[in-house]
Amino acid sequence: MTRETSTSSMVNGFDVSTIGxxxxxxxxxxxxxxxxxxxxxxxxxxxxxxxxxxxxxxLYDHDGHAYLDAYNNVPSVGHCHPRVVQAISQQAAxxxxxxxxxxxxxxxxxxxxVATFPPxxxxxxxxxxxxxxxxxxxxxxxxxxxxxxxIVTSNAxxxxxxxxxxxxxxxxxxxxLGPQVWTVAPPSPDGQTGAAVGQALAARVRRAVADMNRxxxxxxxxxxxxxxxxxxxxxxxxxxxxxxxxxxHEAGGLYIADEVQPGFARTGDAMWGFQRHGITPDLAVxxxxxxxxxxxxxxxxxxxxxAEFGQKIRYFNTFGGNSxxxxxxxxxxxxxxxxxxxxxxxxxGAALREAVAQASLGHPGVRDVxxxxxxxxxEFADPATGEPDAQAALGVVNDLRERRVLISATGPHxxxxxxxxxxxxxxxxxxxxxxxxxxxxxGRTPPGE
Amino acid sequence: MTRETSTSSMVNGFDVSTIGxxxxxxxxxxxxxxxxxxxxxxxxxxxxxxxxxxxxxxLYDHDGHAYLDAYNNVPSVGHCHPRVVQAISQQAAxxxxxxxxxxxxxxxxxxxxVATFPPxxxxxxxxxxxxxxxxxxxxxxxxxxxxxxxIVTSNAxxxxxxxxxxxxxxxxxxxxLGPQVWTVAPPSPDGQTGAAVGQALAARVRRAVADMNRxxxxxxxxxxxxxxxxxxxxxxxxxxxxxxxxxxHEAGGLYIADEVQPGFARTGDAMWGFQRHGITPDLAVxxxxxxxxxxxxxxxxxxxxxAEFGQKIRYFNTFGGNSxxxxxxxxxxxxxxxxxxxxxxxxxGAALREAVAQASLGHPGVRDVxxxxxxxxxEFADPATGEPDAQAALGVVNDLRERRVLISATGPHxxxxxxxxxxxxxxxxxxxxxxxxxxxxxGRTPPGE
Numbered sequence: 070m071t072r073e074t075s076t077s078s079m080v081n082g083f084d085v086s087t088i089g090x091x092x093x094x095x096x097x098x099x100x101x102x103x104x105x106x107x108x109x110x111x112x113x114x115x116x117x118x119x120x121x122x123x124x125x126x127x128l129y130d131h132d133g134h135a136y137l138d139a140y141n142n143v144p145s146v147g148h149c150h151p152r153v154v155q156a157i158s159q160q161a162a163x164x165x166x167x168x169x170x171x172x173x174x175x176x177x178x179x180x181x182x183v184a185t186f187p188p189x190x191x192x193x194x195x196x197x198x199x200x201x202x203x204x205x206x207x208x209x210x211x212x213x214x215x216x217x218x219x220i221v222t223s224n225a226x227x228x229x230x231x232x233x234x235x236x237x238x239x240x241x242x243x244x245x246l247g248p249q250v251w252t253v254a255p256p257s258p259d260g261q262t263g264a265a266v267g268q269a270l271a272a273r274v275r276r277a278v279a280d281m282n283r284x285x286x287x288x289x290x291x292x293x294x295x296x297x298x299x300x301x302x303x304x305x306x307x308x309x310x311x312x313x314x315x316x317x318h319e320a321g322g323l324y325i326a327d328e329v330q331p332g333f334a335r336t337g338d339a340m341w342g343f344q345r346h347g348i349t350p351d352l353a354v355x356x357x358x359x360x361x362x363x364x365x366x367x368x369x370x371x372x373x374x375x376a377e378f379g380q381k382i383r384y385f386n387t388f389g390g391n392s393x394x395x396x397x398x399x400x401x402x403x404x405x406x407x408x409x410x411x412x413x414x415x416x417x418g419a420a421l422r423e424a425v426a427q428a429s430l431g432h433p434g435v436r437d438v439x440x441x442x443x444x445x446x447x448e449f450a451d452p453a454t455g456e457p458d459a460q461a462a463l464g465v466v467n468d469l470r471e472r473r474v475l476i477s478a479t480g481p482h483x484x485x486x487x488x489x490x491x492x493x494x495x496x497x498x499x500x501x502x503x504x505x506x507x508x509x510x511x512g513r514t515p516p517g518e
Numbered sequence: 519m520t521r522e523t524s525t526s527s528m529v530n531g532f533d534v535s536t537i538g539x540x541x542x543x544x545x546x547x548x549x550x551x552x553x554x555x556x557x558x559x560x561x562x563x564x565x566x567x568x569x570x571x572x573x574x575x576x577l578y579d580h581d582g583h584a585y586l587d588a589y590n591n592v593p594s595v596g597h598c599h600p601r602v603v604q605a606i607s608q609q610a611a612x613x614x615x616x617x618x619x620x621x622x623x624x625x626x627x628x629x630x631x632v633a634t635f636p637p638x639x640x641x642x643x644x645x646x647x648x649x650x651x652x653x654x655x656x657x658x659x660x661x662x663x664x665x666x667x668x669i670v671t672s673n674a675x676x677x678x679x680x681x682x683x684x685x686x687x688x689x690x691x692x693x694x695l696g697p698q699v700w701t702v703a704p705p706s707p708d709g710q711t712g713a714a715v716g717q718a719l720a721a722r723v724r725r726a727v728a729d730m731n732r733x734x735x736x737x738x739x740x741x742x743x744x745x746x747x748x749x750x751x752x753x754x755x756x757x758x759x760x761x762x763x764x765x766x767h768e769a770g771g772l773y774i775a776d777e778v779q780p781g782f783a784r785t786g787d788a789m790w791g792f793q794r795h796g797i798t799p800d801l802a803v804x805x806x807x808x809x810x811x812x813x814x815x816x817x818x819x820x821x822x823x824x825a826e827f828g829q830k831i832r833y834f835n836t837f838g839g840n841s842x843x844x845x846x847x848x849x850x851x852x853x854x855x856x857x858x859x860x861x862x863x864x865x866x867g868a869a870l871r872e873a874v875a876q877a878s879l880g881h882p883g884v885r886d887v888x889x890x891x892x893x894x895x896x897e898f899a900d901p902a903t904g905e906p907d908a909q910a911a912l913g914v915v916n917d918l919r920e921r922r923v924l925i926s927a928t929g930p931h932x933x934x935x936x937x938x939x940x941x942x943x944x945x946x947x948x949x950x951x952x953x954x955x956x957x958x959x960x961g962r963t964p965p966g967e
Contacts, residue, residue, distance in 0.1 A: 162598055165597070167592065180554050197647050199836065241832065362840060
């Protein structure tokens with residue numbers, strides 16, 4: 070926990086006070102970064118990594134050592150995927166304009182993207198980052214409802230614009246929640262049936278709305294990551310969001326699905342995380358994997374919510390939907406389809422989850438293994454006390470880094486491994502991952518032994 | 519003014535109610551856009567344009583017709599500049615990661631960028647859009663001062679995140695200013711000496727601070743575009759910001775220079791717009807031209823302002839400073855240097871301004887011609903009443919579009935031509951522009967004649 074405090078609630082951040090332990094080259098790099106970028110820029114790991122190139126599911130350092138990427142969901146169809154690279158290169162050489170000129174490229178991509186959503190979400194708008202898209206979704210929701218109140222889960226993360234940060238409790242105590250922001254505990258599946266989990270969360274949302282109203286604040290929207298990533302990755306039970314969206318609509322609010330993490334086939338069983346729960350939100354927010362690393366994000370939204378907003382509010386994002394980023398995003402859809410990456414995420418994700426479970430569950434420090442598609446969580450707890458064990462999780466994360474395998478950790482206590490590789494992960498990569506993972510786990514002496 | 523109202527204070531937006539006047543192909547394009555993107559997406563011009571490719575200072579439609587670009591400052595070193603394209607293509611094929619892994623590319627670019635600023639602005643941080651960078655600058659300024667109050671000019675534009683929009687009065691009456699936002703009239707050079715213009719603005723800032731304090735709001739920051747673009751483009755007199763920054767500092771506030779428009783050599787006499795005024799701001803915001811169309815933006819900031827913010831506030835922008843956008847931005851600096859684009863902006867900008875002045879000033883509808891570097895403004899007023907004449911300006915803008923020359927209009931009344939070509943504009947392009955411009959102006963019957 071001291072590490073968490075020293076890095077402002079950032080799980081797995083490098084602690085600059087340990088800079089003296091680094092090799093001279095790396096130390097100099099970190100010092101130069103610190104000098105020019107200031108203290109806000111954090112590197113991952115106790116022993117930070119520097120990279121020179123990347124390909125598929127591997128990153129390479131300056132000595133040519135390969136690191137297996139079991140963490141990055143942004144290069145979702147694989148680092149430097151040739152089709153995406155080609156799309157970027159060709160478009161950059163041909164045309165790169167904003168959306169106030171007509172281009173067939175923008176139109177065709179928008180139509181293609183909207184077709185991946187339920188028909189009710191008939192409009193898309195583009196931004197550059199998930200934060201900007203969340204910020205826009207909030208603007209639309211507050212404009213449409215005329216209300217300011219927002220409900221989020223208790224360790225939610227939705228972004229870093231001022232408006233997104235104030236609905237992101239996971240940023241820690243130094244980033245105040247907005248006065249019009251209420252929190253609810255995330256789903257708690259332990260020992261409950263699927264229906265009960267959703268109903269319990271719905272009841273918490275109802276109580277939050279009532280409390281909000283009691284304070285004179287009207288309810289605009291509930292927003293949640295459909296995988297509850299920063300709350301510790303809670304993918305199950307499928308269907309749990311059904312009672313929640315009912316409660317939101319009963320209270321006159323809008324449901325915003327934050328699909329930045331679960332979207333674009335990550336969960337293996339659907340293009341969008343909310344589809345696993347059988348709901349149709351009012352707005353959906355897209356980001357990270359959309360352009361395989363190029364800055365493109367957006368919202369999908371019910372057209373009736375945009376009718377007045379679009380007329381009255383001039384929203385023009387200079388780079389949002391620019392030609393090069395759209396070309397990259399279109400190539401991402403091509404690759405997901407042509408390489409069967411959703412199915413791959415389902416099948417290889419299940420194999421990864423099973424292998425991790427098999428290797429972990431005998432370990433007394435592991436409390437749970439869960440996941441959806443290529444997004445696997447391993448929760449650590451002290452076997453004696455049952456308390457969340459961040460040090461155990463961080464130990465594995467940093468040990469794996471020394472074995473040149475990249476993952477990180479998440480959750481309100483930082484005790485949950487986040488294993489979330491690019492989608493073209495194969496069973497051979499699973500085997501490579503498991504060799505390292507089993508070694509890391511075996512190397513750990515659980516507390517109390 | 520009716521047009522402005524119908525497009526939510528957007529100057530030179532296509533009015534969708536006139537869709538019946540468009541040729542069938544374009545009409546279908548506009549209808550499909552409207553259907554999928556909703557009413558928030560506006561095209562420029564009465565007769566919108568569609569483009570298929572671009573090169574240098576020309577854009578080309580699907581029939582191969584060339585349009586002279588005298589408007590776009592984003593592709594600042596020229597559309598599809600081969601060195602930028604090559605940098606993007608090579609980097610996209612090699613590595614594209616976020617800033618939590620070390621890369622030499624990020625470090626070297628950050629050091630190079632910071633060296634273009636006065637030494638006091640010793641840190642840079644990266645975002646994807648000018649809006650995000652403004653949002654971050656506000657977060658830093660409010661955190662550092664512990665105060666919320668912001669002063670802007672009366673028709674300022676600073677962006678479209680919730681926090682940036684609420685300090686952007688130019689977005690029109692449907693986007694409320696924040697309760698902690700005060701406005702002051704922009705510089706008014708008419709018939710005053712240089713020192714008097716700055717002192718008058720400084721006096722308005724002092725009065726705004728006093729009024730803000732009287733309402734119980736403490737002062738955080740004054741933010742202004744160093745060229746006052748949306749206030750009608752007010753580059754002169756150089757030095758006017760000196761008294762203003764003094765007033766801001768006396769009141770305990772921070773000065774934020776919005777360099778999204780003037781930055782990266784646009785003004786011809788300096789890399790940054792504030793340098794023309796001999797001031798060193800506390801924060802500077804960069805955006806549009808930074809990556810020649812790639813989404814990269816940032817702030818330069820006094821390190822002491824980041825010391826605590828950086829420690830306590832986790833600011834991680836997934837795409838901010840990603841390798842591909844940084845490679846593009848580094849190539850932009852290369853091209854500015856190697857092609858002498860600052861000097862070109864100064865010399866060709868002066869030639870353009872003189873030619874425009876010569877052609878315009880005899881015209882009874884033209885009230886003023888002004889500018890800095892390759893940013894030229896022509897202000898239209900009714901010769902009889904002296905009232906701002908938006909219809910005259912829009913008439914020229916739309917007539918030039920039919921002559922395949924791209925400009926637009928700005929200012930609180932929409933009566934100021936915005937002539938702002940990519941920086942590699944040559945005297946031959948000036949000649950081509952002037953042929954069209956003189957024709958447009960000659961074709962207009964000024965009101966009252």
